Amino acid sequence: MTDMDDARLKKLRFRAWRRGFREADLILGPFADKHVSSFSAEELDWFEAMLEVPDHDLYGWIVGSAPTPVLFDTEIMNRIKQFRFEAHEVRGVDRGG
Numbered sequence: 001m002t003d004m005d006d007a008r009l010k011k012l013r014f015r016a017w018r019r020g021f022r023e024a025d026l027i028l029g030p031f032a033d034k035h036v037s038s039f040s041a042e043e044l045d046w047f048e049a050m051l052e053v054p055d056h057d058l059y060g061w062i063v064g065s066a067p068t069p070v071l072f073d074t075e076i077m078n079r080i081k082q083f084r085f086e087a088h089e090v091r092g093v094d095r096g097g
Contacts, residue, residue, distance in 0.1 A: 012036050013046060021055035027084045035079070043076060050077070052063060 013036060017029035028051075036047060050058065050072060060066030062081055 008044065009036055012044065012051070017050050019051070019055050023057045023061060024055050027059075027080065030086075031080055031083045034083075039076075045074060045075060073096070 008009065013032045014028070016032035016036075017025055019025050019028065033055065034049075036044065039047060052073070057066065061068040062084055064081070068077055
């Protein structure tokens, strides 16, 4: 891994944790910490583009309150959707409702 790659991963993790919408931060931050280092260049590009989506839209897709657009309806998005349950369990949040 080059210094440039390492800097990109750090930037993506930082952006995932600091979106400004706490509910999204608490899902995307831990997800990024756990997974981005194993992403391919193409997956990193996708993740970076996803982080440009407005918070409320993205959060709606993740929790299923809004349909995920085709462009973002990928395996990684499915992994994020599943990961939200792991993130809640780690924090001790009830998944009900």
